[in-house]
Amino acid sequence: MAQVLRQLPWLNSLTSRNGDLAAAEAFDLNDSRSSSFELLEHGRSASKLAERVHYKDGSTIDWQREEAAERERKRAIHDQRGVRGAFAPIWDSTRIWLVIICTGIGIGIAGAWLDVLVRWLGDLREGRCVYGFFYNSVACCSGLDAGEVCQEWQTWSQYFHISSILGSSLLQSWIYIALSIALAASASVLVVTYAPYAFHTGIPEIKAIISGYVFDAFLGGWTLLIKAVGLALAVASGLSLGKEGPLVHVSCCMAYLFSKIFRLNPTESQKRKLLAAAASAGVSVAFGSPLGGVLFGLEELDTFAFSNESDVMWRGFVISVIAAVSLQYADPFGTSKLVLFQVSGVSDTWKGFELIPVCILAAMGGVIGSLLIRLNATVAVYRHNTSLREWPILEVVGFTAVTAAVSYLIIFCRVQSSELVANLFQECDSSRGDYHGLCNPTAIWRNIFLLVLSAFIKVLLTAWTFGMMIPAGIFLPTITIGACLGRAMGLLTQGLYRAYPDAWIFSACPPDPTVQCISPGFYAVVGASAMLGGVTRMTVSLVVIVFELTGALSHVLPIMVAVVGSKWVGDALGKEGIYSVWIAMRSYPWLPPSEFRDQGQTAASIMKSTDRLVVICDDKEADSGEGTVGALKEFVERHGYHGFPVVTKGNALVGFVIRDKVRAYLDLLSTEADDVSHGSWTFVAATARQNPEFLDLSSLLDEAVLQLRKEVPLQLVVDMFKKMNLRHVLFSHAGKLTGLVTKTDMVWLLTAHLPRTGALSEPHHRR
């Protein structure tokens, strides 16, 4: 046997390199164990590639194979005859568009209901509407004339007729904290009990899934329901979290659900293209930003890789528009506008000297963004490695209590984040009233202090919250932190201008300090952009999202400067954004998009050479008859890899076989005939023709494998993996197998430098 089936300690060599990753790899390769497939035919045929392999959660799809399967499926549909042949292609594409349309409408309505629910639950912590329990404060007070005071909305102390200041303060704070805890705890209980995958933002997983990771459980119906409901509870609880990332997850779950409802049964590559489009819809609804959604799909989800496939961009475009129209139609805010945080009163132009505070904000965004990423990663690893992990609900309850208590003390933390941001983006305007003293020109220093303090507290709270067992997005907290800091910078600049209106640097402004020359609201927008840039490291899509979020089109240049600057500074302090860091911590097989430059290495430096590989040796001349079918069966049972290279005499490469195909074929055979296991087998068609008594396995063999020479530059290999979405590459020289590189090797190569890579990889997440 030893001559026929060589086995060498590839796995062991991996383990010594990185324990977690080796486990992941072993897992990755092992766990397609229960796969089944549909077609199994004897004989070689062009449709050989098209057999559908069902991947299990935790494995990585083979894009080449899946694309081939998709082409084959399309061809089969088009080749049908008669009436069926005429209608099948139409029905096929109609179903896809039905899924797109339904998902778009669904996520638009879900987003609208989420907003309504959050606003009502959030307001409930402060008081209630006299004439109806289910009205939020805005709906309760609508229909009043200008200047009229709203009597219908009562705080709890008013409602319970408690007039003493101490009593009312105590009651208000007590209800505030208790309701916050109740909301957060119920979200957490729902997540822990019914859908553990509904926690966190979901974007890292979606990114990994779209790039080829298989994780169907993450997209299930329960996850959809719990994530949507839990998200509303979590956001209303006042924790430092947002709804944006989770909405992307909800949108993807919805697309998956609809694809099941319409019996689309998509191939794995088709499914991923659908998910990429659905993710655009999520962003479109979360920010009211249809174009930002499309660009988010392109930039952040790396669907640049599909850019040749105009389908993906198309569907993203259409689904984003439908989702935004649905949201606008549902009109949760009663404004029939998409723009969430309309910037108003900001002067249409900006002055050259304002680039100085903008650059400072950009640098701050980069530094604090990196800090937040590192803090968050540290907390996540701490949680993972201590007994906190055993008590997720308790952690949520405790931390919500801390958050609520701290937030209640500081007015800018107590209000809902979205309300705070909307007001920070606004210019002070005598007609609109003062927002908690923000516009008081005599209290500049108090306001600056309060804003910076709020930002500081929010950083700490967010670093802990993002990763608890509760649905939580990072966008809104980041925007809040940035808007606080930006507004503080704006107030500072305004204060300086008012103090020294004649200074040379303010020469672009009139020397009269009572004139509105500096708009602190605009600084808040810039600060938010810079902080988002520092945390997510997005660029173009971020700028578009900020536009569509604020309508501040005339300030495109400062916003671009802020985003570019913060990414620059942030990249200098740590190369990747928060999503990439989480992906790396969880060891998902995903290649970060950041540039890789080799230092003159060739592929040989990363390649596993033949003597360390498990290969199937089909050398019938050397030991004819010794390699029996039984031995082959035992071999594939024993080695859990995704597949094996097949070689003949002298390591000459014949092709590559997928383990599951061989297993299923041999299983099929042994049910038909028992005595087959003592016969001989071959993968080489020529050998099979010469020896008709051999079991001909050549139909299982994939001859069209991608081969390189090991002398190619490492960068070329990296580029090929990234751009072609490869699963593995074989290396050969003069027809002889010299080695193999898998996606896992690439992931290791490209993510090893990130902080805490693999620190959170849990086998149960990959089942």
Place this chain on the structure above:
Amino acid sequence: MAQVLRQLPWLNSLTSRNGDLAAAEAFDLNDSRSSSFELLEHGRSASKLAERVHYKDGSTIDWQREEAAERERKRAIHDQRGVRGAFAPIWDSTRIWLVIICTGIGIGIAGAWLDVLVRWLGDLREGRCVYGFFYNSVACCSGLDAGEVCQEWQTWSQYFHISSILGSSLLQSWIYIALSIALAASASVLVVTYAPYAFHTGIPEIKAIISGYVFDAFLGGWTLLIKAVGLALAVASGLSLGKEGPLVHVSCCMAYLFSKIFRLNPTESQKRKLLAAAASAGVSVAFGSPLGGVLFGLEELDTFAFSNESDVMWRGFVISVIAAVSLQYADPFGTSKLVLFQVSGVSDTWKGFELIPVCILAAMGGVIGSLLIRLNATVAVYRHNTSLREWPILEVVGFTAVTAAVSYLIIFCRVQSSELVANLFQECDSSRGDYHGLCNPTAIWRNIFLLVLSAFIKVLLTAWTFGMMIPAGIFLPTITIGACLGRAMGLLTQGLYRAYPDAWIFSACPPDPTVQCISPGFYAVVGASAMLGGVTRMTVSLVVIVFELTGALSHVLPIMVAVVGSKWVGDALGKEGIYSVWIAMRSYPWLPPSEFRDQGQTAASIMKSTDRLVVICDDKEADSGEGTVGALKEFVERHGYHGFPVVTKGNALVGFVIRDKVRAYLDLLSTEADDVSHGSWTFVAATARQNPEFLDLSSLLDEAVLQLRKEVPLQLVVDMFKKMNLRHVLFSHAGKLTGLVTKTDMVWLLTAHLPRTGALSEPHHRR
């Protein structure tokens, strides 16, 4: 000899397939003849790949080689010791950023001056300023109080004191036509005499260059100067053309010039990344749209392919911002706003029923866009194949006369296009006065007729103008056509509403027809977007450009619907946009981004098999001594291909050699020693070691060639060429060469279906 150097009729087989393309290929491969290169070392080394090949115009670069050269260069800079080693990397990247900054500032200022020049020259056709010849009408009349009539700007008949109506009309029209002809003719003379590459838009060539085509003459200093000056003259002449595309060309020329000034001496791949960034700056200035510029670079110039290289996006971002800031600082319109065609007075929301006219406009955009593309291609081919080609200046003069005469009769054609568009985008507002009767509510049918007639005439004029020997962009004419049709549709809808205010379909509007419910200006924006979508087939970047151009952020959804719809309809009528059609007509080696799906073919269907290839046979066992150095030299002189596969006995693949390297090496040798030509040679290192008397050419050999098996699906090969930017792929099986596919084969495969592919390919354009 026949045994050593096999030659088979590859070229002939190609010619039978497509004459023009075969010529192009022969040309493409032939014309690196006079290449030279810097390093030539004996001995095999890792830096072998890094030798700089200087490509001649008309060839295609080898991206893999150039990327390797770039890496090698970076490494060499970093490996320097001492003070030089510390500063060299800084100086290296500083120079790149200097080029970026200078190009950004340069194109911003150039764009501003262009605007000033065009406005003045254009106004000169109507009259002059009393107190200064060099003032345009706006500058001349500035400083007046509201309501005051401008006396300082006089028409020519006023200036020459001609009071009779007939006389003044004749004089005005005569001067208008004569000056138009003079301006266009001078532009044409400049182009024909000094810089023939300065004609047309330049975007097709830029696209081809960025994807790897070598065409340095297109980026020369003279081209820069003539294109900028000629563009101002051409635009001012009132021909149906815009400045947008040519500005992209000017920007790229500028970047190339600055890279020479700063002695950057970039590698070919680095140069292309720089050009991609510069192109963004061009768009940024042309539309006042920095973000649109970045996205244009990403979408239209296919720099998606570089998306992993964050450098490119970065530089695009920075250069766009710098260019826009420079433009804003130079402030040609005195508004210190970037927004060119500010939409004002448009209501912030739109109604559901308006989607019906929007969809009609989208369909019209797609149909008329396709029509315009086909008309334009037909005219271009007609011009190319008739004697018109010999008289380019005469053609310009004649056609300008026709344009001026026709335009003078119709008021909406007579005014400058940019002024017309700005007014079509505006809402009617009693405070701003009526623009040539456009706002007269009693003249709806007259206006609709005039607008549709103008659009029709513009389509015909544009189809002819785009391609004459004069710098000409297609964006502005397209916007004009679309805006006319859109405004007409808006007027129609408004008219219907006023006639039937109580109709069910208008239920979203108040039943009072005097209320402003429908905004015709908004329809003009939608029409322009739809027409742009139909002509260019851009998507995301187009929507962003329209936003930044108009500031109509609240109408993102209808604009997206229009762009998506027109692309859909357009793609159904003809797959590619106007730039792709021109690239295909000129047979540039460029792969269109549109999706390709094979019908089950494998690579074998397109591969040139070994028996049709010219290969170098290094079979020393078969005929030792017979293959002499002299014979090899003669062989490489005789065959003009870019390179040759090297095989040994039985077609076993050894590697690939570049023809120019062999030629240069052998030339070098023969200057050193005369008797070498009778000696034997080998590319195989092992053979060289065994036979020290053989000339060892193994250092010239590239062993790390990309190989595939011919059984791989055709789509995979197409994807590899597109995504990896390959020049050729070898096919092998069990170490034996089976065939070759080049980029030219791919171009043929992907563009053969386009109308009039290759119809304009002229050898002189590739010299």
